[in-house]
Amino acid sequence: MITITTIDEMRVWCDAARRAGRRVGLVPTMGFFHDGHVSLMRAARDAGDTVVVSIFVNPLQFGPSEDLDRYPRDLERDRELARDAGVEVLFVPSVDEMYPRPPLTTVHVDALTGGLCGASRPTHFDGVTTVVAKLFSIVGPGRAYFGRKDFQQLAVVRRMTADLNLPVEVVGCPLVREPDGVAMSSRNANLDERERAAARVLVAALRDAVDALRRGERDAATLRRVLSARVDAEALATLDYAEVVDAGDLTPLARLDDGGEVLVAVAARIGKTRLIDNMTVIVDGDDVRADPGITARVPASE
Numbered sequence: 169m170i171t172i173t174t175i176d177e178m179r180v181w182c183d184a185a186r187r188a189g190r191r192v193g194l195v196p197t198m199g200f201f202h203d204g205h206v207s208l209m210r211a212a213r214d215a216g217d218t219v220v221v222s223i224f225v226n227p228l229q230f231g232p233s234e235d236l237d238r239y240p241r242d243l244e245r246d247r248e249l250a251r252d253a254g255v256e257v258l259f260v261p262s263v264d265e266m267y268p269r270p271p272l273t274t275v276h277v278d279a280l281t282g283g284l285c286g287a288s289r290p291t292h293f294d295g296v297t298t299v300v301a302k303l304f305s306i307v308g309p310g311r312a313y314f315g316r317k318d319f320q321q322l323a324v325v326r327r328m329t330a331d332l333n334l335p336v337e338v339v340g341c342p343l344v345r346e347p348d349g350v351a352m353s354s355r356n357a358n359l360d361e362r363e364r365a366a367a368r369v370l371v372a373a374l375r376d377a378v379d380a381l382r383r384g385e386r387d388a389a390t391l392r393r394v395l396s397a398r399v400d401a402e403a404l405a406t407l408d409y410a411e412v413v414d415a416g417d418l419t420p421l422a423r424l425d426d427g428g429e430v431l432v433a434v435a436a437r438i439g440k441t442r443l444i445d446n447m448t449v450i451v452d453g454d455d456v457r458a459d460p461g462i463t464a465r466v467p468a469s470e
């Protein structure tokens with residue numbers, strides 16, 4: 169595995185790989201890897217792609233009062249995990265390399281970015297789509313892998329790729345959880361012991377909502393109350409949102425009817441750390457099929 173830090177070198181490497189008949193699979197990340205990241209790398213490798221992983225803590229997607237400075241980093245550890253997962257190139261550009269001057273050109277996806285995380289992070293998704301468009305342009309991947317943990321991000325990137333006819337297949341991968349159910353996140357490293365225990369409240373709220381659905385509840389407002397009641401009961405948690413939306417266009421639902429995929433999503437601050445989690449659900453008569461994601465076999469710290 170090699171590490172590349174410049175855009176020119178990255179282009180040359182990817183051009184050569186494509187000329188050799190290989191398809192490049194890109195996994196965009198902000199580093200500080202856990203099993204969620206590793207699962208995307210493995211998915212790319214298992215699909216037969218030449219795997220390029222980018223690590224770039226993108227300032228453009230952080231608001232002025234957000235945790236850019238506190239975002240965890242450990243490049244040496246990331247290198248080992250990526251190498252073990254069969255990654256061929258780590259692309260680790262500096263901020264100056266990616267933004268030699270403040271960009272006058274950004275990519276904005278409308279509508280899908282207004283609710284959920286976009287409501288409290290109004291500039292976040294423009295930062296995400298701008299950097300992902302740049303990475304697609306630099307790397308030229310045939311496929312790019314994103315986690316369903318960031319369900320809205322996946323939907324936004326898919327739409328950008330379709331609207332701009334970018335020649336990239338966007339692959340959504342399962343949400344990976346810690347053994348206690350908490351969604352894996354680099355930001356979990358910023359939680360102290362009490363906060364880490366309190367973080368379980370997000371998945372607990374989602375399970376409450378799915379249980380209510382299984383008992384026959386179909387009113388979205390009631391389900392939102394179920395979600396927020398659980399989060400509000402945790403003293404260390406401050407709710408950002410508790411939502412029940414159409415998983416396709418992310419618009420809020422009034423009732424959950426049969427057939428369509430529904431996204432049940434929560435975001436909360438635990439101390440200073442903002443965490444998100446979600447489950448998708450398909451309602452088919454009395455049958456409620458929830459996708460809680462997958463559980464990692466061992467804690468990421470072992």
Ligand code: AMP
Pocket residue numbers: 196197198199203204205207208313314315316317318341342343344345351352353354
């Ligand atoms: P990040 O480094 O947090 O920006 O995430 C990079 C990629 O990994 C994104 O596509 C995320 O959706 C994905 N990812 C992060 N956490 C998880 C998780 N727990 N399960 C699956 N994918 C994840």
